[in-house]
Amino acid sequence: MAYAVIRTGGKQYRVTPGCVLTVELVPGQAGEPVEFTEVLARGEGANVEVGTPLVEGARVTGVIVRQDRGDRILVYKKKRRKNYRRRQGHRQYETTVRVIEI
Numbered sequence: 001m002a003y004a005v006i007r008t009g010g011k012q013y014r015v016t017p018g019c020v021l022t023v024e025l026v027p028g029q030a031g032e033p034v035e036f037t038e039v040l041a042r043g044e045g046a047n048v049e050v051g052t053p054l055v056e057g058a059r060v061t062g063v064i065v066r067q068d069r070g071d072r073i074l075v076y077k078k079k080r081r082k083n084y085r086r087r088q089g090h091r092q093y094e095t096t097v098r099v100i101e102i
Contacts, residue, residue, distance in 0.1 A: 001016055001017075001044070001045075002016065002017060002042070002043070002044040002102050003015065003016045003042065003043055003044070003102070004016075004039050004041065004042040004043075004058065004060050004102045005039070005040045005041040005042070006036045006038060006039055006040065006060050007038040007040055008023050008024065008026070008036055008038065009023050009024025009025075010024070011023070011024070012040065015060060015099045015102070016099065016102075017099055017100065017101055017102060018098070018099065019098070019099050020065065020096060020097070020098045020099075021096070021097055021099070022070075022094050022095070022096050022097075023094065023095055023097060024092070024093075024094060024095070025067070025093040025094060025095055026064065026095040026097065028064050028067075028095075029064065029067070030064050030065060030066050030067060031063065031064065032063070032064050033061060033062070033063055033064075033100075034061070034062050034063065034064055034095075034097060035059055035060070035061050035062075036059065036060040036061075036062070037054075037058075037059050038054060039051065039054060039055045039058035039059060039060060040053065040054060040055070041055065042055055042058055042102060058102075060099060060101075060102050061099075061100050061101050062097045062098055062099045062100050063097070063098050063100060064095060064096070064097055065096040065097060065098050066095075066096045067093070067094075067095055067096075068093075068094055068095075068096065069091040069092065069093055069094065070091055070092045070093075070094050071091070072089050072090070072091050073089070073090045073091070073092075074087060074088070074089055074090075075087070075088045075089070075090060076088075
């Protein structure tokens with residue numbers, strides 16, 4: 001089965017055709033096609049091609065399934081004995097993508 005290692009949002013993902021993954025925000029609406037051109041490696045079985053740093057001419061295409069926000073992360077600051085406490089919540093924007101082809 002064919003696979004590729006792509007880089008998006010400062011992270012690396014191993015993808016195969018048909019897989020669904022959640023990545024950092026990618027601009028676009030649900031149903032629109034998306035293309036990842038930063039392919040670090042691709043392979044099929046024992047045949048593996050590794051880029052230096054990218055594989056020439058390789059691309060991974062997919063379709064945006066939905067735009068969403070991740071789980072809430074609490075940021076809490078405190079200084080002991082100073083009556084200083086701050087609590088802040090954060091939800092990161094993320095995109096769910098279905099990979100079509102490599």
